[in-house]
Amino acid sequence: MxxxxxxxxxxxxxxxxxxxxxxxxxxxxxxxxxxxxxxxxxxxxxxxxxxxxxxxxxxxxxxxxxxxxxxxxxxxxxxxxxxxxxxxxxxxxxxxxxxxxxxxxxxxxxxxxxxxxxxxxxxxxxxxxxxxxxxxxxxxxxxxxxxxxxxxxxxxxxxxxxxxxxxxxxxxxxxxxxxxxxxxxxxxxxxxxxxxxGLTGFADADPACGENYLSLLMNTIHGLDFDPREAVRRAEEAFDRIGDELVEMAKSIDPAKSWQELIAGLSDNHPADTQAVFESYRQYDVAARRDGAMLVMPAQEYGLEYRWMAPCFRKVSQSLYFLFYRSPPGLNPGQGSVYWVTPPGEDFDAFLRGNNAAIVKTIHSVHHGSVGHHTQNTRARSAQSRLARIAGTDCALGLAFLGSGTLIEGWACYVEDLLMEASGFYEPAEILLLKQYERRNAASVLVDVKLHLGDWSITEAMAFYRDKAGFAPARVEGEVVRNSMLPGSRLMYWIGVEGIKTLRSRWKGDTLSFHDALLSYGHVPLAWIAEEMQRAGQLN
Known part of the structure; x- marks a missing residue:
């Protein structure tokens, strides 16, 4: 035909x-x-x-x-x-x-x-x-x-x-x-x-989507060339290996303390008062742009304004999928985005410790702000693909088009590690924290896949996150519920990072040109970007 x-x-x-x-x-x-x-x-x-x-x-x-x-x-x-x-x-x-x-x-x-x-x-x-x-x-x-x-x-x-x-x-x-x-x-x-x-009388149901549905997500939506069982094998190997690396890294920092103790100690390094917390968001954002400029060109043409969360949203945000940073509306982006900073609640000490330097650096200034999602979203608006400009929009439950996730979440997690190449940006114990993040992302692959293959129940998945992966107890239930509702949405973090690392190792040019090229595609599956780079003769 x-x-x-x-x-x-x-x-x-x-x-x-x-x-x-x-x-x-x-x-x-x-x-x-x-x-x-x-x-x-x-x-x-x-x-x-x-x-x-x-x-x-x-x-x-x-x-x-x-x-x-x-x-x-x-x-x-x-x-x-x-x-x-x-x-x-x-x-x-x-x-x-x-x-x-x-x-x-x-x-x-x-x-x-x-x-x-x-x-x-x-x-x-x-x-x-x-x-x-x-x-x-x-x-x-x-x-x-x-x-x-x-x-x-x-x-x-x-x-x-x-x-x-x-x-x-x-x-x-x-x-x-x-x-x-x-x-x-x-x-x-x-x-x-x-x-x-009216939400009563429902019989309980198994949230597993099954192997066929999960394979569709991995192969057709994310463009991956391996199946769910292979994802489990890779993530299990990584989870165990990273656990060993954490032990060895901790010994090199302080032989008298475990890696868990060293990471817990990071919460002691925090600003002295409320205003200093707020200013730290801006300061580390500026530092990440400055120190990371030799590695990735930060978005300077589109603003990022840090604000205290508006009073009207402070209570309701605790119960909803309410993000402190959302991708700007690609079809009507205006001149900049707003980044909410959550004000202190009743426990002021918890507020200060929760906004320690390591968390503000890694999660707020790098992953979401500066050279992370903020730069990525800015670049996406210039993508040649119309859908790639808006596919990564944060909507009511998650990304508009799930296939964009390996690049979007892969980039934000990858760039956390990228700033380790900027001398002096992180302290040794903060690098240990990044290694723990990597291990948690591998753990999330295991929950995402095993839950939806029917290997683990919700209770077993929660126990794994809490007892093996080291997730904060208060976060475990919400994390597993999100896993159960959105199959294929948590495996894309770790798999995305690994895919970007592989692409970078094959890139024919320098570091800056690789990152500029990667972000120029907008919000599309990372596997498709790899194919397009190969097609353009840019990879070894």
């Missing part, structure tokens, strides 16, 4: 389809055309979605591979995402997850109140508030009689209760609050309460 020439306008059709079923994603991406809508969840939703997927797949399948890089990556991204959407709709529907409803409902409102959406689109906000009661009523009708993992139900309940309080109380603290929000916000709060009360 003769193939047609690829038509770039199919991207518009794909986005229109995606935003029809995910209008909150559209808001986060910067498209304002769906700001007043909530996702459809009625009885015809799945059949309508599958029909559109089939039409788009047919339109794409009849086209030849494009010669232009951007078109080639767009076509590949659409085919992969459509394959995942089809598999999810038929075997793992979001419409069967109560936490999907609570998350979409919550961020339908919050997305319009964040700095990236300023000024608030008043009409759209009220329109969504007005639509929430019907949406949450339909959600309970849809969930009726279904088996649901208990942990998903518990998460949905927490989110719904938190949003009800936010809409009655804390939304009034928003800088642009208007009295005409009051009545629809109160009605929406009542709907959240009713939704929370």
């Amino acid at each position: 003769t193939q047609c020439r690829y038509d770039p306008s199919v991207v518009d059709a794909f986005l229109d389809h995606h935003w029809t079923y995910h209008p909150v994603d559209a808001t986060f991406m910067g498209s304002k055309d769906h700001d007043g809508r909530l996702p459809p969840c009625g009885p015809e939703t799945v059949s309508g979605e599958l029909a559109t997927i089939a039409a788009l797949e047919q339109r794409l399948a009849n086209t030849a591979e494009p010669a232009e890089l951007g078109d080639r990556l767009d076509r590949r991204m659409m085919l992969a995402e459509l394959a995942l959407q089809k598999a999810a709709a038929t075997s793992r529907s979001r419409l069967s997850n109560p936490a999907w409803y609570s998350g979409e409902a919550a961020f339908a409102i919050i997305s319009l109140l964040l700095p990236q959406s300023a000024p608030v689109r008043q009409d759209s906000l009220v329109e969504r508030l007005d639509a929430l009661p019907a949406f949450l009523t339909s959600a309970l009708e849809r969930l009726n009689g279904q088996a649901v993992p208990d942990s998903w139900t518990a998460r949905a309940w927490r989110e719904a209760v938190a949003m009800a309080e936010f809409l009655r109380v804390d939304i009034r603290l928003h800088d642009e609050f208007s009295q005409h929000w009051t009545a629809p916000a109160n009605a929406a709060a009542d709907a959240f309460d009713a939704f929370a009360s």
Whole structure:
């Protein structure tokens, strides 16, 4: 059969389809055309979605591979995402997850109140508030009689209760609050309460997605050339090896202390007061840009403003997937991003120790700010692929298109280690902490895969994180619930880092040119970037 020439306008059709079923994603991406809508969840939703997927797949399948890089990556991204959407709709529907409803409902409102959406689109906000009661009523009708993992139900309940309080109380603290929000916000709060009360009577369900679904995620979405069992083998070897490395590294720093003791001691090196904590975020961001400039060109043309978290969000953020740094809306980025700094709570000592120099350096200034996600997101907006400019958008539950994750999360974790090449940026014990991060990422591969192959239960996964991988007890439950809801989303950190290291070892040019080239592709699977670099003759 003769193939047609690829038509770039199919991207518009794909986005229109995606935003029809995910209008909150559209808001986060910067498209304002769906700001007043909530996702459809009625009885015809799945059949309508599958029909559109089939039409788009047919339109794409009849086209030849494009010669232009951007078109080639767009076509590949659409085919992969459509394959995942089809598999999810038929075997793992979001419409069967109560936490999907609570998350979409919550961020339908919050997305319009964040700095990236300023000024608030008043009409759209009220329109969504007005639509929430019907949406949450339909959600309970849809969930009726279904088996649901208990942990998903518990998460949905927490989110719904938190949003009800936010809409009655804390939304009034928003800088642009208007009295005409009051009545629809109160009605929406009542709907959240009713939704929370209705989350009863579900039989517990196994959250495992199964080997076939996980293989689709790894091979088609992430572009990996190995299967889930091989991922387990590699991660187990790395987990054990890194454990041994931690022991030897600790001996070289202080033979009298274990690596756990040395890392715990890092919390003692913290600023003296609240303002000094805030200033440390900026100071280490500046230092990371300065010291890392010989390794990667930091984004200077797009701002990153550190602010205390707005009072209206301080309480609700504790119960939601509320990120202190979000990818800017690629379709409407403005002049810069906001980075929230969480103010002290009742335990002031915990606040100071939690904002120790090592944490602020590694997590805030490098992983998310400066040369991490901030630089990466800035570069992505210039990618030749239209979808690669927005695929890594942080949405209500995670990345807009999961396939972008090996590059996005792989880069942010890789660049933490990259700053070890900047002499003097880290202290020896901070380098030990980075090694622990590496081990935790390998541990997350094991949970991600073993949980969804059915090898481990949620209880067993939690025990592994707590007893073997050294995760903080307060973080364990939320981490495993996220693993269970989003298969294939935690393996991409460690696998992404390993993939970037391999690519760098094969790069024909210098370090700066490698990182510039890597980030120029935008948010696409790292494995595809490797193929494109090979195609361009850039790799040994």
